[in-house]
Amino acid sequence: xxxxxxxxxxxxxxxxxxxxxxxxxxxxxxxxxxxxxxxxxxxxxxxxxxxxxxxxxxxxxxxxxxxxxxxxxxxxxxxxxxxxxxxxxxxxxxxxxxxxxxxxxxxxxxxxxxxxxxxxxxxxxxxxxxxxxxxxxxxxxxxxxxxxxxxxxxxxxx
Amino acid sequence: xxxxxxxxxxxxxxxxxxxxxxxxxxxxxxxxxxxxxxxxxxxxxxxxxxxxxxxxxxxxxxxxxxxxxxxxxxxxxxxxxxxxxxxxxxxxxxxxxxxxxxxxxxxxxxxxxxxxxxxxxxxxxxxxxxxxxxxxxxxxxxxxxxxxxxxxxxxxxx
DNA sequence: CTCATATCGTTAATATAGTAAACAATATCC
DNA sequence: GGATATTGTTTACTATATTAACGATATGAG
Numbered sequence: 001x002x003x004x005x006x007x008x009x010x011x012x013x014x015x016x017x018x019x020x021x022x023x024x025x026x027x028x029x030x031x032x033x034x035x036x037x038x039x040x041x042x043x044x045x046x047x048x049x050x051x052x053x054x055x056x057x058x059x060x061x062x063x064x065x066x067x068x069x070x071x072x073x074x075x076x077x078x079x080x081x082x083x084x085x086x087x088x089x090x091x092x093x094x095x096x097x098x099x100x101x102x103x104x105x106x107x108x109x110x111x112x113x114x115x116x117x118x119x120x121x122x123x124x125x126x127x128x129x130x131x132x133x134x135x136x137x138x139x140x141x142x143x144x145x146x147x148x149x150x151x152x153x154x155x156x157x158x
Numbered sequence: 159x160x161x162x163x164x165x166x167x168x169x170x171x172x173x174x175x176x177x178x179x180x181x182x183x184x185x186x187x188x189x190x191x192x193x194x195x196x197x198x199x200x201x202x203x204x205x206x207x208x209x210x211x212x213x214x215x216x217x218x219x220x221x222x223x224x225x226x227x228x229x230x231x232x233x234x235x236x237x238x239x240x241x242x243x244x245x246x247x248x249x250x251x252x253x254x255x256x257x258x259x260x261x262x263x264x265x266x267x268x269x270x271x272x273x274x275x276x277x278x279x280x281x282x283x284x285x286x287x288x289x290x291x292x293x294x295x296x297x298x299x300x301x302x303x304x305x306x307x308x309x310x311x312x313x314x315x316x
Numbered sequence: 317c318t319c320a321t322a323t324c325g326t327t328a329a330t331a332t333a334g335t336a337a338a339c340a341a342t343a344t345c346c
Numbered sequence: 347g348g349a350t351a352t353t354g355t356t357t358a359c360t361a362t363a364t365t366a367a368c369g370a371t372a373t374g375a376g
Contacts, residue, residue, distance in 0.1 A: 017221045027195040033311040034192045037185045063175045106353040149304045153191040264324040
């Protein structure tokens, strides 16, 4: 049994619980796993890379050109007020532009620039590489199973 | 195919991507699933209930009485500076006390009070009920599989 | 024994992620 | 035409976390 800390005899003596309750909660395991994947994502994409949520937004804009901010917020499951800063960043980096939509002057459609599309393709490759490396101890079948089970949880969305 | 919004013909016309890239990333699915479980946890435990991290800390203090704050932070995978507020809250609610440890005057061991132990038992039951209800569309076997797969990701901890 | 080094709990400063509420402009419904 | 709803935005706030520093204390090397 590994010690928590080499010199801490007191803690050592108390550490007699077979399996802590915490480890049996899905929520706790989900969070711990998420923290690992998220921090590896950031490490892999580097200083001037994308934060996960910015990458996600860019991904959807590239795949759904002319999506509106409200629509994008809905897809991402966040408030539209929270999306403003994300779109600001992407527009500031020249990866998309806000464009007027004829027929509804409240709306501004989000359109990826050429640079946005190529940058996204590169970032996507980097994210795939990060996941392939980090999750190399899972087989393809295990990954598929994990996705399916997470999908069952996600069925509660909306 | 469900529409994103009943009147948004423009978005409708563009929404032709079979499977968005995002949905194929484990990290994204992990995050979306985590958000659902977390927010249901909070809803289930109510206004004056515990935040997930406070519940986790209490759980470990009850199961590892006399754990130190540094030790607890290590178990939770957070900085010890971040643990201070959590322990303050639990102590303020009378669920644990900081106690001097003879032999090392730097350390204060965390000991659950009687109220802390009973409150934890109730909270644990509430959390189990929340997970049972939220995850009722997963079989026991599926839950076990999910735990095992999350455990493989968690093997990268430390 | 003493001195360098490490650890403990804590505070303060900062960063990030997210919500809620309000707003003006515009669109839709009856 | 007038009530109602939606869009993008700003502002204020909350929660969660990290880093760096601190004084107090403990440990290890010589």
